Amino acid sequence: MLLSLALAAALAADPVPGLLIERRVAETVPLQVGDTVRVRALASGHPPRPFVVAGIFERAADPNRIARNDLEVRFHLPDLEALLPNHDRVDRFAVVLAPGARGDSAARWIETTALGTRAYSSTGLAERTSATFAVVSRFHDAIGIVTILASAIFLLCVMVIRVDERRRDMGVLRLIGVSRGTVFRAIVLEAIAIAVVGSAAGAVLGMIVARIVNAYYAQVYDTTLRFALVTPRIVVLAALLGLALGALAGALAAWRVVQVAPQKLGER
Amino acid sequence: MIVAASLRALGRRRGRTALALAGIAVSAALLLDMTMLASGLTRSFGELLGVSGYALRVTPKGILPFDSEAGIPGGDAVGARIARIPGVKSVAPVLGAQFRVVRGDSAGAPLFTTGITPGAQFLYRIVEGREPGPGEVVVSEPMARLDGIRVGSTLLLAGADVSLGRRDTRTVRVSGVGDFLYDYAEQRSLAMPIGEVQRATGRPGEVSLFGVAVADGADGDDLARRIAAAIPEVTALSTRELMREMDRRLLYFRQLATILGSIAMVVTALLISTIVTIGVRERFGEIATLRAIGVARGRILLAVVTEGLVLAAVGCLAGLPLGLWMARRLDRILLSFPGIPARMTFFAWEAERVALAMGLVIAIGGLAGCIPGLAAVRSALSQALREEAE
Numbered sequence: 001m002l003l004s005l006a007l008a009a010a011l012a013a014d015p016v017p018g019l020l021i022e023r024r025v026a027e028t029v030p031l032q033v034g035d036t037v038r039v040r041a042l043a044s045g046h047p048p049r050p051f052v053v054a055g056i057f058e059r060a061a062d063p064n065r066i067a068r069n070d071l072e073v074r075f076h077l078p079d080l081e082a083l084l085p086n087h088d089r090v091d092r093f094a095v096v097l098a099p100g101a102r103g104d105s106a107a108r109w110i111e112t113t114a115l116g117t118r119a120y121s122s123t124g125l126a127e128r129t130s131a132t133f134a135v136v137s138r139f140h141d142a143i144g145i146v147t148i149l150a151s152a153i154f155l156l157c158v159m160v161i162r163v164d165e166r167r168r169d170m171g172v173l174r175l176i177g178v179s180r181g182t183v184f185r186a187i188v189l190e191a192i193a194i195a196v197v198g199s200a201a202g203a204v205l206g207m208i209v210a211r212i213v214n215a216y217y218a219q220v221y222d223t224t225l226r227f228a229l230v231t232p233r234i235v236v237l238a239a240l241l242g243l244a245l246g247a248l249a250g251a252l253a254a255w256r257v258v259q260v261a262p263q264k265l266g267e268r
Numbered sequence: 269m270i271v272a273a274s275l276r277a278l279g280r281r282r283g284r285t286a287l288a289l290a291g292i293a294v295s296a297a298l299l300l301d302m303t304m305l306a307s308g309l310t311r312s313f314g315e316l317l318g319v320s321g322y323a324l325r326v327t328p329k330g331i332l333p334f335d336s337e338a339g340i341p342g343g344d345a346v347g348a349r350i351a352r353i354p355g356v357k358s359v360a361p362v363l364g365a366q367f368r369v370v371r372g373d374s375a376g377a378p379l380f381t382t383g384i385t386p387g388a389q390f391l392y393r394i395v396e397g398r399e400p401g402p403g404e405v406v407v408s409e410p411m412a413r414l415d416g417i418r419v420g421s422t423l424l425l426a427g428a429d430v431s432l433g434r435r436d437t438r439t440v441r442v443s444g445v446g447d448f449l450y451d452y453a454e455q456r457s458l459a460m461p462i463g464e465v466q467r468a469t470g471r472p473g474e475v476s477l478f479g480v481a482v483a484d485g486a487d488g489d490d491l492a493r494r495i496a497a498a499i500p501e502v503t504a505l506s507t508r509e510l511m512r513e514m515d516r517r518l519l520y521f522r523q524l525a526t527i528l529g530s531i532a533m534v535v536t537a538l539l540i541s542t543i544v545t546i547g548v549r550e551r552f553g554e555i556a557t558l559r560a561i562g563v564a565r566g567r568i569l570l571a572v573v574t575e576g577l578v579l580a581a582v583g584c585l586a587g588l589p590l591g592l593w594m595a596r597r598l599d600r601i602l603l604s605f606p607g608i609p610a611r612m613t614f615f616a617w618e619a620e621r622v623a624l625a626m627g628l629v630i631a632i633g634g635l636a637g638c639i640p641g642l643a644a645v646r647s648a649l650s651q652a653l654r655e656e657a658e
Binding site: 042118131132135138139142143146147149150151153154156157158160161164165220256 | 295
C-alpha cells in the first residue's frame with residue numbers, strides 16, 4: 001500500500017493518532033516531530049485523516065528493497081486498518097515459537113488452519129527473498145572468472161617476456177653449472193614475488209574502490225547499506241589466488257627455458 | 269617494407285604473441301559484453317513495451333504499473349476521458365488481482381491474474397483457442413504446460429480471501445492459451461474479462477492501469493503530458509519514461525558495466541604496451557641500424573604503431589565470438605532475476621556501440637604502440653648503436 005502525505009492546516013478535535021515517518025520523508029517534505037499530516041490510502045476512496053508525527057526513524061539497511069527504495073511511514077495497526085478498504089485482514093504474521101517447538105511441524109500445522117496460507121521459517125524466508133542477490137552473486141562469480149582468466153594470461157605473458165629477455169643470462173648460468181632446477185625455482189620465485197606484490201597492490205586498490213563505491217551508492221540511494229565489502233577472507237582468497245596464478249605462470253615460463261640447451265639460449 | 273618487417277617480428281615470437289592475443293581477446297570480450305549490457309535491458313524493455321501497439325501506460329498518480337494495489341476508481345469514466353483526448357487511438361483497461369487454483373482441500377500459490385477487455389488488450393497473444401468470454405479464462409503457456417491444462421479444461425478459482433471456513437470459489441472454463449509478453453520464465457498467469465475480476469475482488473469499476481495506443485503521427489511524450497494535464501488523478505507514462513525508470517532501478521548494472529568496461533580497456537592497453545615495448549626493446553639494434561642508414565623516423569614509428577594496431581585488431585576479432593558466447597551465458601544468469609520478463613535480454617547487440625568499443629580498443633593498441641615507438645626513435649643514435657654492439 002502506498003500512502004499520500006500532505007501537510008494539514010488544523011488539528012482535529014478528537015485526539016489525533018500518531019505515526020512514525022522515515023528520515024528521508026522528513027527531509028523531503030520537510031516534516032518534524034509534532035507536525036500534523038493528512039493521510040489517505042490510494043487503494044481506497046476514503047477521505048484523508050490527520051496524524052501527528054510522533055517520531056522520525058531511520059529504516060534498517062535492507063538490500064531487498066534497494067531497487068525500488070520506497071519511502072516509508074509506520075502506523076499503529078488499527079489506524080492503518082481504518083484507512084484501508086478491507087478490515088480484519090493482515091498480510092502476514094510473525095510467530096515466536098515456544099522453547100523446544102519444532103519449526104517444521106509448527107509450519108505444517110499453521111498451513112492446515114487456513115486455505116492458501118503458507119508458513120516459512122526465518123531461514124526459508126531469507127532464502128526466498130534473497131533470490132535477487134543469489135542472481136547478482138552468480139553474475140559476479142561469472143565476471144570474476146573472466147577477470148581471473150584475463151589476469152592469468154596477463155601474468156603469464158609478463159613472465160614469458162621477462163624470461164625471454166634474460167635468456168642469455170639463463171644460458172650463462174646454466175653453462176657455469178647452475179642446475180635446471182635452480183633456474184626453474186628462481187623463475188617461479190620471481191613470478192610468485194610479482195604476484196604477491198600485485199595482489200597486495202590490488203588489495204589496497206580494492207579497499208579504496210570499495211570506499212568510493214560505498215560513498216557513491218550511499219548518496220545515490222540515501223542508504224546506510226554497504227555495497228562493497230573487502231573482508232579479510234576476500235583478501236586472503238585473492239592473495240592465495242595470486243600466489244597460485246603466479247606460481248603457475250612462473251612454472252610455465254620457466255619450463256620453456258629449462259627445456260632449451262644452454263648454448264642455444266644466447267641465440268636470438 | 270619496414271612495417272612488414274615489424275609485423276614479421278610478431279610472428280617470430282609466436283608463443284608470446286598468441287598469449288598477448290588471448291589476453292586482448294578476453295579483455296575485448298569483456299568490453300563487448302559490458303557495452304551490450306550497458307544499454308541492453310533498457311533497449312529490449314522499450315521494444316517489449318512497443319510490441320503490442322499500446323505505447324503509453326496510465327496509472328494511479330505516482331505509481332508505476334502494478335507497483336502497488338492502488339487503483340483508479342471509476343475506470344469506465346476515466347477511460348472515456350482518455351479516449352477523447354486528441355492523439356489517442358484506443359484505450360485498454362487492466363485490473364490486476366490474485367487468484368488461486370483450488371484442488372481438493374488445498375489452494376495453490378497465488379496466480380497473477382489480469383482483468384482485460386478481450387479484443388483490446390496488450391498483455392498476451394493467443395497461441396491456442398480464443399479470447400475469454402464470460403466465465404472463461406486464458407492461461408499462460410507455462411501454466412498450461414506445467415499443470416496439464418488444455419483449452420476446454422475447467423478450473424476452480426478462489427480469490428485472495430481464502431481463509432479458514434471461507435471458500436469463495438468459482439468455476440471457469442479455459443478458452444485459450446496465451447503467450448504473456450511481460451511474464452518471467454515459467455510464470456503461471458491468468459487473464460479474464462475485467463468485469464468479472466472487478467466483481468470477484470469487490471472492486472467495481474476499478475482499473476489498475478490503462479494501455480493507450482497512440483494515433484499515427486502523434487508524439488507519445490506529448491500525448492502523455494496532455495493526458496496527465498487533462499486527468500490530474502493519473503500519471504501517464506510514455507515508453508521513454510518507463511525506460512528511464514527501468515534505467516534508474518537497474519542503475520547498478522549500468523555502472524558495473526562502465527567500471528568493468530574501463531578495467532578491460534586498461535588491461536588491454538597494458539597488455540599491448542607491454543608486448544610492443546618488449547618487442548621494440550628486442551629490436552633496438554635493428555631500429556638503430558635502420559635509422560643509421562637513413563630510414564625516416566616517421567616510418568619506423570609507423571611500423572611500431574602498426575604492430576600495436578594489428579595486435580589490438582586481431583585480438584578484437586578473436587574476442588567478438590568469445591564475447592557473444594559470454595553474453596549468452598551471462599544473460600541466462602541475469603534473466604533468473606525475479607520479475608524480469610523472459611522476453612527481455614540484458615545484452616543487446618547495437619552495431620554502433622560495439623563498433624565504437626572495438627574501435628576504442630584498436631585505438632588504444634595504436635596509442636600503446638606510440639609510446640615505445642617514440643622512445644625508440646627519439647633515443648640518441650650513437651648510444652643505441654653502442655648498446656646493440658655490446
